[in-house]
Structures are given as C-alpha cells and as structure tokens.
Amino acid sequence: MSIRNLDWSPLDRHSDPVHADPDVVAAAQKRYAHIATTIDDATAKLQQIVSTNSDSLAGQYVQGLKSEASSLNDRLTKAAVRYHDVANEIGKYEPDLDQGLSETAAALTDAEAAKTAQTKANGMPDPQKSSDGTTTPAEQQKGNDKNKAKSDADANMSAAKTRLNNALDALNVAGKRFGDAVSARRYDDGLTDTYKDKLDAVMAKISQIFAIIGMILGVLAILIPGVDVLVLAGVVAGAVTLVANIVLYKDGKGSLADVILGAVGLGLAGLGAIASVVAKGMASAAKTLGTLAGRPRPITVNPPQLRWGPGAPIELQPVGPAGVRTGPTVTTGVNTTPGDFTIPVNPATGWTNMSDWFNNPATNWLLGKFGGVTPEIGFWQSAGMQLGKAGELWGTLFSNPLKFLGDWSGVIGGLSGFRDLSGIMAAIGGKISPLWFAWGGFNGAFGMGGLIYTGGRLQGWIPSVNPS
Incomplete structure (x- = not known):
C-alpha cells in the first residue's frame, strides 16, 4: 500500500x-x-x-x-x-x-x-x-x-x-x-553520535568554510599585492582553520599534514611580523642618524669630511643664490671656492613607517609596551595607500608589462622590501644581509604552495595524511 x-x-x-x-x-x-x-x-x-x-x-x-x-x-x-x-x-x-x-x-x-x-x-x-398564518x-x-x-x-x-x-x-x-x-x-554500542561526534562535524564544516575563505584571500593577496588588510584577514582565517584541524586530528578525523602546514603558515606569519618589527627598527634608527647627519652646521676652512656611518664621505655642494651651484664639488676637504654650502638630503630621512597587518588598533598598544616602533600612518590609512600602490602597479600591465612583472614579483617574492631596507641602510653607510631577500622569497613560495595544497584538499585530489 x-x-x-x-x-x-x-x-x-x-x-x-x-x-x-x-x-x-x-x-x-x-x-x-x-x-x-x-x-x-x-x-x-x-x-x-x-x-x-x-x-x-x-x-x-x-x-x-x-x-x-x-x-x-x-x-x-x-x-x-x-x-x-x-x-x-x-x-x-x-x-x-x-x-x-x-x-x-x-x-x-x-x-x-x-x-x-x-x-x-x-x-x-x-x-x-397556511394562508391564515397557522402551521x-x-x-x-x-x-x-x-x-x-x-x-x-x-x-x-x-x-x-x-x-x-x-x-x-x-x-x-x-x-x-x-x-x-x-x-x-x-544503547552504548558506538553507533550513536556523541557530543564529540557532533563537535567534530561542526569543526569539519568550519575547517572547510575558512579554508575556502583563506584561499579567496590568498588569491586576492596575489592579485592585489602589498595590502596588509588582506594579509591580516588571511592570518585570522588560517588561525581558525588550524584550531578546527587540530580538534579533528585529535579526534582521529583530521589530517596531520593539515595541522603541520597550518601551524607552519601561522609560524611564518609570526616570524614575518617579528622580522618586520626588526626591519622597521633598523629603518627608524637610520632615519634618526640621517636626520642628525643632515643638520646644517658652520662651514670652516678645510672642513672635515662628513660621514653617515662607515661609508664613503658625503660631498658638500657649494651653491649660490636660489640654489645655483657656484663652485666645484668639495671632495678633498679643502674649500677652494668661496660660497655657501649645503648638505644633500639623506635618503633615509624620507622613510615613513606605515602600518603592517599586525599594526592595527587592537595590537598597537601592545607593540608600544614592548618598545616596538608604532606606525606613523594608521592601519586604515595605510590600507588605502597600499590599495593605491596596487592600482598603480596594475596600471603598468599593458603600458610596461616588464616593469609590471618585475614590480609584482618583487612584492610577492619579498624583493621590494629587501631593496627598500637595503637602500635605507646604505644611506647611512650600513648593509643588510641578503637573507632578508631569501626570507621574503621563501614566504612567497610557501604561500603559493599553501594555495595549491588547500585547493587540492578541498577537491579531494590530495588525501588525508595519517587519519585514524
């Protein structure tokens, strides 16, 4: 029936x-x-x-x-x-x-x-x-x-x-x-979903959702490089995904590779924040030294050569009225042509501390308590400037594709940050280790690999590792 x-x-x-x-x-x-x-x-x-x-x-x-x-x-x-x-x-x-x-x-x-x-x-x-009204x-x-x-x-x-x-x-x-x-x-026969089983089901869904969000943010960070709002959002998504994957693996329903790669990714983000704090400290010190070295001082006969750190001497430029040069460059330390002298501006003094992904209103107070260099330009203003720079980068895609490719790969691979810090340090006669560049390149390569792995796991092309 x-x-x-x-x-x-x-x-x-x-x-x-x-x-x-x-x-x-x-x-x-x-x-x-x-x-x-x-x-x-x-x-x-x-x-x-x-x-x-x-x-x-x-x-x-x-x-x-x-x-x-x-x-x-x-x-x-x-x-x-x-x-x-x-x-x-x-x-x-x-x-x-x-x-x-x-x-x-x-x-x-x-x-x-x-x-x-x-x-x-x-x-x-x-x-x-009836007609008489009766019934x-x-x-x-x-x-x-x-x-x-x-x-x-x-x-x-x-x-x-x-x-x-x-x-x-x-x-x-x-x-x-x-x-x-x-x-x-x-019944107590293992056939009924327990609280842990239900929690694992929720964690599996959370892991999947935030893995997808992380992939989207990763692709946006590649297409719009150098925007720290995207980086911060990606770090948050990665942290949530890692917590969910740890719970799943602990209960025998997750992949060890998911946990390891997630932990390494967050660890690299943390190390990157520390490296950025160190780099900004170096740039800030260089700015201070450059400002001190660039202060006007009395001009004397046979003035001593001025140095910014252990580099070559700084040339004094004799100039006339309205900045017109009237005499030869002084390289020997002897003034042979009367006139006023000025010291060229040190490139390190032009450095401005913009906010990174970890420099946000929620964490800046903590950074200041530990002696970190707090940004001169706030988080959201920095984000707007970074978006503007990304727009300028994409503007050269068709007019100068080689320059676009170089600039884009420089941001993704960490070359831009290495080059900027190197220039600032050179302005005071200092040097930085090329390991800074290697560090940036490794982060970029790991990020690309993480996108491929996450996509493969979501599609089922990459199996779980050590599931119980």
Whole structure:
C-alpha cells in the first residue's frame, strides 16, 4: 500500500493525517533483520577464531589476531542487539500502523457519509404556514424531520472526527512506544553520535568554510599585492582553520599534514611580523642618524669630511643664490671656492613607517609596551595607500608589462622590501644581509604552495595524511 492520495476535507484535514507507507516500513523491518542476522554470522565466525586452540594456528600473529577478533566480536555483538531490537519493534509497530490506517480510512468514510447526510438534510423542505398564518401538524412534522436529519448528520460527523482523533492518538502511543524502545539513550554500542561526534562535524564544516575563505584571500593577496588588510584577514582565517584541524586530528578525523602546514603558515606569519618589527627598527634608527647627519652646521676652512656611518664621505655642494651651484664639488676637504654650502638630503630621512597587518588598533598598544616602533600612518590609512600602490602597479600591465612583472614579483617574492631596507641602510653607510631577500622569497613560495595544497584538499585530489 502506498501513501494514500485522498480528499480529507470532510474531516477538516488538508492532507493524509498518517504519513506512512506500510510497504516501506515492512521493507525496513526486513532490512534490519537481515543486518542483524549478518552480524550474528560474523560474530559466530569471530568467536571461532577467539576460542580456537592456538595449536591449530601458527606464527607470531596468533595472539594479535585473537585479540583483535575478540575486540571486534564484542563491538559487533553490541551492535547486533540494537539491530535485533529495531527489527522486533518494527514488527510490533506494524499491526498498530495497519490499525491506524484502517481506522482513519473508516473515519473518512464516516465523514463523507455524514457530509452527504448534512447536505441532504439542508435540502429538506421547511414547514410552510397556511394562508391564515397557522402551521398544520403535517408541516410541523416536516420541520421536525429536517431538524432531526440535520442533528443526526452533525452527530455522525462529530463521531467521525472523534474516530479519527482516537485512531491518531492510538497510533501516536504506538509510535512513542516504538521510539522509546529503540532510543539511542538505551544503547552504548558506538553507533550513536556523541557530543564529540557532533563537535567534530561542526569543526569539519568550519575547517572547510575558512579554508575556502583563506584561499579567496590568498588569491586576492596575489592579485592585489602589498595590502596588509588582506594579509591580516588571511592570518585570522588560517588561525581558525588550524584550531578546527587540530580538534579533528585529535579526534582521529583530521589530517596531520593539515595541522603541520597550518601551524607552519601561522609560524611564518609570526616570524614575518617579528622580522618586520626588526626591519622597521633598523629603518627608524637610520632615519634618526640621517636626520642628525643632515643638520646644517658652520662651514670652516678645510672642513672635515662628513660621514653617515662607515661609508664613503658625503660631498658638500657649494651653491649660490636660489640654489645655483657656484663652485666645484668639495671632495678633498679643502674649500677652494668661496660660497655657501649645503648638505644633500639623506635618503633615509624620507622613510615613513606605515602600518603592517599586525599594526592595527587592537595590537598597537601592545607593540608600544614592548618598545616596538608604532606606525606613523594608521592601519586604515595605510590600507588605502597600499590599495593605491596596487592600482598603480596594475596600471603598468599593458603600458610596461616588464616593469609590471618585475614590480609584482618583487612584492610577492619579498624583493621590494629587501631593496627598500637595503637602500635605507646604505644611506647611512650600513648593509643588510641578503637573507632578508631569501626570507621574503621563501614566504612567497610557501604561500603559493599553501594555495595549491588547500585547493587540492578541498577537491579531494590530495588525501588525508595519517587519519585514524
């Protein structure tokens, strides 16, 4: 029997009040019974392995095999209990379901008959008065017959609805009994999702969502390089993903590679922040030295050569009015041409400390407490300037593609930062290690590799590593 497609409006119902297909229920009962029987067969075979005398088996694997067989046998035996119970309880529920279907169908038949009777009663003639205004006994009987017919029809309709409600109540009682009998709370067989299982399901979804967000941010950071708002958002997404992956791996449902690569990525971000703080400290010190070296001072005969650090001497430029040069460059330290002298501006003094991804309103106070160089230009203003620089970079894509490629790869690979810091340090006669450039290049390569790995994991091209 399929789910009934009947008109239930006589009982004031929009649809069948019993949403059940007995054929489907019967098939489920057979399926659970078959599973229970299959488990029984498996446990019987496992029990033979467990109880077999070890003399009939050979090799060092015997004890391990018997131990594993015993453990598996115990788990399957517990599972078989639930499948047997479900099959048995479905068998008990089926007669109740059949009774419910039968009774509700009968109630519908009663209601249809009562509705027909109501229609017929309403169509019966009303008593008519005579010309003198009186009602004859015969006409009065017509009225009595109509009222009785309507009363009987209404009573039958009420009885039909009561029959329906009683059938539904009985079916609900049977359903509750069935549900209570097979409730997961009655079993401790490992087949029911625990709180941990539900948490893992949530963490798996969080990991997937934030991995996708991280990929989108990573692609945007490549297309719009040098914008620290994107970097900060990517770090936050990476941190959330790492936490979720750690929980999943701890519960045996995650990949060790996901945890390791996520931790390395966040570690590199943290080291990058430290490296940036160090670099900004060096640039700030260079700016201070450059400012001090660039201060005007009295010009004397045979002035000493001025130095910014352990580099070459700084040339003094003799200039006339309005900045017009009037004399030769002084390189020997001897003034041979009278005139005013000025010292060229040190390039280090032009450095401005813009905010990085870790220089934001939430963390700047902490950076200042540890003696860090807080940015002169705030986080959001820096972001606007960085977006402007990215726009200028893309503006050269067609007019000067080689310059675009060099600038773009310089930002992605860390060459730009290395070159800028190197220029600032050279302005005071200092040098920086080329390891700064290697560091930037490694970060860029790791970021590209992380995008490829994350995409591969999301698509299932890269399998889990060491899942339990």
